[in-house]
Amino acid sequence: MSSTILNVGLLGAGRIAGVHATAISTNPGSRLAAVSDINQAAAEKIAAQYGAEARSTDAILNDPAINAVLIATSTDTHSDLIERATAAGKAVLCEKPVDLSLGRAQACQKVTAATGKPVMIGFNRRFDPNFAALKAAADRGEIGKTELLSITSFDPAPPPIAYIKVSGGLFRDMMIHDFDMANFIMGAAPVSVSAVGTSIVDPEIGAAGDVDTAVVTLAYADGRIAVIKNSRRAVYGYDQRLELLGSEGLLQAQNMLENTLVKSTTSGVIGAKPTYFFLERYMPAYAAEWAAFVTAVNTGSALPVTLDDGVAALAMAEAASQSAKTGSPVKLAEVLG
Template identity: 65%
Template sequence: MLKIGLLGAGRIGQVHAVNIVAHPQSELVAVSDKFDEPAEKLAQMHGATVRSSEDIIADPAIDAVLIATPTDTHADLLEAATAAGKAVLCEKPVDLDLKRALDCLARCEPHGKPIMVGFNRRFDPNFAHLKAAFDQGEIGKGELLSITSFDPAPPPVSYVKVSGGIFRDMAIHDFDMACWMYGALPDKVTAIGSSIVDPEIGKAGDFDTAVTTLEFSGGRIAVIKNSRRAAYGYDQRIEFLGSDGLLAAHNVLENTIEKITAHGATKAKPEHFFLERYAKAYQIEWNSFIEGVQGASPLPVTLKDGINALVVAEAAALSAREGRSVDIAKEILR
């Protein structure tokens, strides 16, 4: 039984708390948050205690921590936790600054502790089945990957201003998916963005609509479409064209009812947002972390994977800002 400390009692921390408590091999023993009320409420709900992040990390009786705090704290907490001998599951991204993330990797690696980054979409059963089918050669050589990721509504502008922008905050999930599917970093990144959903997002220096093209070795391509607004719900789809066929993962709908009349056919809308759409993925993610820490299987999303996604996000942001393609090896990893 692994004793777990949860750092962060906000929306995503609450999701993780449920899965920690539900797993037979993990026990939630302590919760921290910069605000007392959510920490106390979450701790009371799950029979844990409220402590500071520093106390949780320093406690030798706690085996692992889950970092669900604001992004600008991730790298510092990762370094402190691994230095204290803790296994860590950290929400994405590692940091908004690539250099800081690379420094974090260099400081954490020597401790040799298990670290997993929370790119939960890899654990979605539909996407995982698609990836397995591709790896088994069911469509031959992968040639064109298309990823659609639309939010139902834009976030508050106050969030946009501290998010790091659409590429580092939202599209970074899709960049991770593309690298995972192809098993490599792209060579070149080309991105365009606009602010047509909410002019205030543009005034804050960000985009709300974007398309990114990733060019991989051998001419392989990935196209990623992002929008902060889809009036019909949370749109999450993948199509993967290969030399021998196509793999597709469609939206998960609110229900499976289809109505057909003389006037036409209707179905339910996609699940409303990520909490509903990826509930199962978060459960599988936590189970994978526990298995990795216990040595039953390798950790499926490493700290280096998290940095690779940030590398692509950095290139996309530069490309959109300057209106040109960006060579990752020459301009981002130089």
């Protein structure tokens, strides 16, 4: 194996792991060496498809020929696996969120930092070509000084109540992507977080102690403001948009559509819907995310998203959860302790 080809172990063999397996295999700088999963058959299927081996997680972590691991297991295992993998000298790309517990994530952050190994958190949306183009345009100063960010982020349909109950809640499970997006676009963490949430889509979600629709306002030290809107249900598809107002203009990243067909009849002018969900919308983002990880690890350059970013987003989720309950703004500093 050439020193510039990453030998990758994939931990987890579920749906999103399959997406990562393709990205790993088609990237010229990496190769899928091994896959593990508590469901052995699932691991074997992915392994066969890409000429890799199905092995145990232990075997993967102990194999010195494996340079990097991609963690796509259930959330409750993330912190442990990040710690074990970095201790074993691997570079790590871990799916979001780091943990449902901010304290546990902060502990993991401390332990991992000591190893000096690179840990990237899978905030794939930063690599969406539309959002990345917006960030690049803002950084080039194309709209002057940035002032007001709006994030619209609606899922097509709510997950099962059983999932809701173990998800950590909308703020930690769903809006965490948008908290990271705000941090990415604004280039800073907010000072305070104000949340209003409701369970108007499905009262059972409210009965389970969660909200399904929420608006969160973020206030920044320099006077800027961001607002995030989430809904668990947009029947027309995955609605993922950004708007950034600046002193010299507005940037908007709009939805990607299923196709460009437009039909004009007596009923109106009808076009295609947004792509249905994250697998359709963010497929190019997953490939770009992996490519960025490979480049950073292989060249030793800075990771574009770090474990610190994962902890920062989690802290905002924690603050939003508290604010939605009390009705009052929560300072991020209080949450971070």
